[in-house]
Amino acid sequence: MADFERHDTDILILGSGGAGLFAALHAQQSAPDGTRITLAVKGLIGKCGCTRMVQGGYNVALGGGDTVERHFMDTINGGKWLPDQDMAWKLCEQAVVRIRELENEVGCFFDRNSDGSLHQKAFAGQTADRTVHKGDLTGIEIINRLMEQVLSRPIEKLQEHRAVGLIPTSDGSALSGVLFIDMRSGKLRFVRAKTVLMATGGGPTMYKYHTPSGDKTMDGLAMALRVGLPLRDMEMVQFHPTGLLAGEHTKMTGTVLEEGLRGAGGHLLNGAEKRFMFDYDAQGERATRDLVSRGIYSEMRKNNSSENGGVYISMAHLGPELVREKFKGMVKRCADSGFDLAAGLVEVVPTAHYFMGGVVVDPDTRTQLEGFYVAGEDAGGAHGSNRLGGNGVANSTVYGGVAGDIMGQDVRHMNSLRDPDNSVLEAEIDRVRRPFAKKPANIQELRTQLQDVMWDDVGVMRTKTGLQRGARHLEDIKSQLNEIGVASDNLAFNLTWHDWLNMASLCDISDVITQAALARENSRGAHHREDFPDSGTMESSYFTVARQTGESLHVTREDVQFTIVRPGETILPDHEPETLVANP
Amino acid sequence: MIRHAHRSHGLWLAFILHRLSGVALALFLPVHFYVLSLALTEPARLDGFLNWTDRPLVKAAEFGLVFLLAVHIFGGLRLMALEFLPWPSRQKSFAAGAVALALFLSGGFLLSAM
């Protein structure tokens, strides 16, 4: 076995997004004195992950007619009856506590109405003005405030430590610890802990166009898959309709142009500079994310596309001055990359945004592996087939906090650290060192191939033949990856090695997405099968569960348990209006 | 050129001017004190010195010092205005601009008075 360092702690948290940081704070509050808490993250604490990139805001029912029940019903309807209802309920219920915690204890600075109360607006799919925000940079506010709270507490920091393997005990019933690469030195470090929270935030960056931050490459789900944990809803990839399209050679491509542009009356134009969304939906540009994404995608497939192969968004008819004032940040961002959003045309394309699928957990974030917890975008269930705008950050902060509390409690009964299964440890070490034995070659080209395959065959619209073709391609890409080497003369902060590892995780999960998409023979929320356009009856809703045993992957279907509300019913009182939003 | 590109803007130049003038004044001050104290011990040498200062080159240097003092004073007042007066930043830039203008005028005036 190659050399590695050892380290012990009590509570180990992977990731510093909303889930990871909240877990650290809550663990610190709930664990007995003297408990060692360690935060390990692939980037710098608070400076990576997607919570920081949240623009629109945070969904929470805070009265004024809105209720937790209404938020819950919107979440279930939005998720097309696939959500785990207990998780969705807890999300909506605890969001109320979490937002108070964010304002009152963490010190967030959310926008106010002139009477001093929190300002709330409505995202698509919501029946109340519910989204709390700080301008259009809500995530920065939330993460900066959380980050400074965490940094000012005695929490051990392992920055630029990439988790590469979950190491169970020999009997496989519990987790012993996590294997890391200390990226700065390139050394391996095995950290044992009594409890481990995985909050690495999914991130569908295997698509040609994607919004999440560069550090998110599905490492967490790939690790969970390798230890045999069940993953649910893996076919559910949410596309945001308007990602910036600036050419293939810039990282700006794929980044989000905010939803509000369409909401405010922005027009989508095809290559001929004609509006087209009304051909697809009566709501035109204001239709929901999935519908607009499919509209744009269809137009692109018909070759009615713009210069770089997307469509245009046009705001100028609203008056360039107004656009400049109302969307200051967006206009500046476009200008920085050479586009005039206020007066000109900006090319856009649907872009992979959020991953609804994740590890099967209970509402306390526990998994079937003792000592292993999952929260945030890595956990499946809360959103079902579609996540409402504003429910993502609510989910990660709510369940991160829950995980912190639960780990703080559970750790009291765990008297000792567990010994690892050395054969798994050894296998994981071999896995990450595999490319050193091969001849170095360019990984980027392979990543481009992967992104093209996923975009073309496992993307916005899917068919059986397409998915099968995709699956074959993936096999091919995987075997190519195994032949690509990385020079091992200097492993310190070796990004190319990490590119290789990123590819490995992305390939593994791409496979699962493809298989799960094949297994779901209907169209729900984010998952659209052209060969099965029907949604199927809601009463017989099932979700997919993928598991890896040995080398083989199995996808099964499980019935949704309607533990709180049945399709066709509601938990809102009879006289409640359908929507409280003035002009939806 | 590239090494200190971050310094090429007005406020930084104002800062370095203030610093250099302050240091120059601090170095000049002991000399000034020494010369004046000659009044007590050797008035004749003081006069000799004052005659010596009549030479154009020395005069220029002297005016240079007065200029430094003026620059430093106005610069210092600008800094303190910026620190203590609760103005909106725009007005502060105007104030700074005005002071700078005053500086150049007075400096020019002093130098031309030679």
Next chain:
Amino acid sequence: MLDIRLYMLQRITALIMAPLTLGHIAVMIYAVQGGISAEEILSRTQGSVFWFLFYGCFVVAVSLHGAIGLRVVVHETFGVIGKTLSWFTWLVAAGLMALGLYAVFAVTL
């Protein structure tokens, strides 16, 4: 290497000096016209309580102000820290003060 006390001292002395130095410059511009001599200076200043206080205040203020100023520059430019820096500050202040007061006595007594 400035805490609030040194900072306040530097600002207060600067505020004291501002009118004094401006006054001084004005007098100088007036005085240098037609040349300057020891006698002329002394005739104006000697025995004058006003000029004694005027220059006295200036000297006290400038010694502190200049010393603190040089302290900052020396720290930031040469990385001098700790005791050495304190010694430096107060030596400069004392030196300037001594020389300055000597000069004030010389011209006003």
Next chain:
Amino acid sequence: MTESPENLSIAVWRGDDSGGGYEQFDVPARQNQTVLDVVSWIQQHTDPSLTYRFACRVGMCGSCAMMVNGEPRWTCRTHVKTVLKGNRLEVGPLRNLPVIKDLATDMDPFFDKWVASEGAHHPTRTRHDPIAPVDPTEGNRVEANEGIECINCAVCYSACDTVTGNPDYLGPAALQRAWTLFNDTKDANRGAILDAVSGSGGCHNCHSQGSCSHYCPNELNPMKAIAGLKRASATRFFRRSS
């Protein structure tokens, strides 16, 4: 896609804390290319051992800042065209922070100072209390709001020569955070904030060089925030001593 055949000539700093120097690379010029894209291209196509840091790629995370032609900038939002000199570009690690490798710096000192400035909220309420009403037009709130969108990219920190000369100096970003919190009427310990910024590395060391405000990519004004702290601490100084 419109591609000009031209090559850019890029000098990139290589090395670590023990030293290093510039190395020259040729990178194909493209439309819509950012400095970060250029750096990535080198790592992906020419020299796989090149190290740099980024995450969000849209100016939100503040992890991609580097010295570009001697000026600190967020590289993901800096279009190459706006900084090119002829067809040359010089890219180095941020000043004033220890270098880990090549273009990646150790940002810990920056964040340690953030914490040392009492840059974390001191709560007056708990999660069981209602959210405090705040008038968005009220003076303190407006003042606090001005500095709140800091992405802690350390561009200002590396632009500031006071930081260069005085390693204890808390620096513009941390002080701006302190000022923001000081103006947050919800904060319980505004006295502690003034104490924290009044020591030997505190706000009183700022010489109003203004490079912080000049370079802040988000057009924030740390210089003004620091002046605010100086004013508040001076006011308190007089109150206390009288």
